[in-house]
Amino acid sequence: MPQTRASYHHGGLRDALLAACVALIEAEGIAAVSLRRVARDAGVSPGAPYHHFPDRSALFAAIAVQGHQLLLERLRAAREAAPTAVRGLGAILEAYVAFAREHPGHLHLMLRSELSTSSQVPEAAHAGEAAIQLLTETVQDCQREGSAPAGDPEPLVAAVWALAIGIVTLWLDGPLEGRCVQLGTTPEALTARITALLESLLAGSAA
Structure with a gap:
């Protein structure tokens, strides 16, 4: 069950986004990656990645x-x-x-x-x-x-x-x-x- 945004603390959100993106690349390739998709896979809101990654x-x-x-x-x-x-x-x-x-x-x-x-x-x-x-x-x-x-x-x-x-x-x-x-x-x-x-x-x- 993915964590919700509120459950990430002290850099946990950033690490979760990195992990979700790596897993997505390994499963579907680089072309499948978007910030919205990574947010969904990490179990956070679509805007959450922008706190750490502008693009x-x-x-x-x-x-x-x-x-x-x-x-x-x-x-x-x-x-x-x-x-x-x-x-x-x-x-x-x-x-x-x-x-x-x-x-x-x-x-x-x-x-x-x-x-x-x-x-x-x-x-x-x-x-x-x-x-x-x-x-x-x-x-x-x-x-x-x-x-x-x-x-x-x-x-x-x-x-x-x-x-x-x-x-x-x-x-x-x-x-x-x-x-x-x-x-x-x-x-x-x-x-x-x-x-x-x-x-x-x-x-x-x-x-």
Whole structure:
């Protein structure tokens, strides 16, 4: 039974609207979202969302910011738990794919800056920079430990970033699951094999 507007306290309304919007995106897609529909799904009045979000793009931007914060927590935990920098690089990739699978509604907006940019939520424009910085620092750690070639870290940063986005895009919007069925594996197992290959290639190239 959805809460009524009067039952939300101390930011509860905003959180409920974010959750309702994410659930709607995951169930019906971005095109289904309107502030009126999100209000209905959250069990509040049609005007309630405007207390926090002046328009749909502001709502989308807030969800993207929330998603980047959740993702960064996952990536940091994966890096900190890894015994070596090169394993940390693979763990970051795996954590990104796992996050995308668990939070597809967030990820769809995180990858669509044209939908999730709003002057009302200025932090959205820079929300993904901390994750890229963590990835860059991990590549530099790999260089220091000798598990990645020395030099400019940016090509490897871009390669790992592109690999992660490629995997999740194929999984969420493409044929990855069907391909895995044909191969007798799962997307999770295939991702683990890809990261193991990446780590092996890096170690070999730096030897």
